[in-house]
Amino acid sequence: MKTPAELFNRLQRMMPAHIKPKFQNGEELLAWNQEQGRQRSEAIARENRAMKMQRILGRSGIRELHMNCSFDNYRVENEGQRKALEQARRYADEFDHSIASFVFSGRPGTGKNHLAAAIGNHLILRGKSVLIVTVADLMSIIKGTFSGDSDRTEEHLLHDFSTVDLLVIDEIGMQTESRYEKVIINQIVDRRSSSKRPTGMLTNLDHSNMVKLLGERVMDRMRLGQSLWVNFNWDSHRGRITGNEY
């Protein structure tokens, strides 16, 4: 096999005199080649992550409605929003070095999904896999494996939900969760926390009702690391949405 220097010399001999080579020596050619390889494998990893989301959900990890949500377009009009924005931003910045989960709790329309999607969009741009899913969707995807037509088992899906870099479960407590739903949430949070993967939860419930609903065991796992509990206790923003925001 030729060394990069030999290959470069050979290319140089073949090159017409008026062509100015992009590389001046074998080392530069090798460095260029390695950089191309790195970019290609990053692109493949990105495609694999997108395919994984598509396979699990039939869509990308963040719903279309929230794809443009960012920290920059979250409007701050009170101290609570300022603090929530700052905490969400810090959470995203420190994600790589942390195992911390988060719970955004509060009234409808206060921006829980917006800030969770802003965290997700920030992480996706940095090559992470992120999935934001409602309890109802989570359960219907898992129950879809019961039909016998599916080539995926409940175990495959539990594995997928447990191995994305960040999983955010939305609408916890919207309906009276069945025992099976609680078992599934418990298993996912358990698997994720034991492999040091954080989980986000969005809910209208307060802490004591979350403990009542999901149990002490799950909520204790949600407290690993510098975990976040943010109360969204201001008025809904929905009345002000015109549809042309972002």
Ligand SMILES: Nc1ncnc2c1ncn2[C@@H]1O[C@H](COP(=O)(O)OP(=O)(O)OP(=O)(O)O)[C@@H](O)[C@H]1O
């Ligand atoms: N502070 C804000 N600045 C800009 N847009 C906001 C803000 N708060 C909420 N929104 C927008 O208002 C809409 C509703 O917010 P969002 O879906 O985040 O609420 P939520 O707290 O998750 O509500 P729910 O509990 O009903 O799911 C979204 O389109 C979101 O982008």
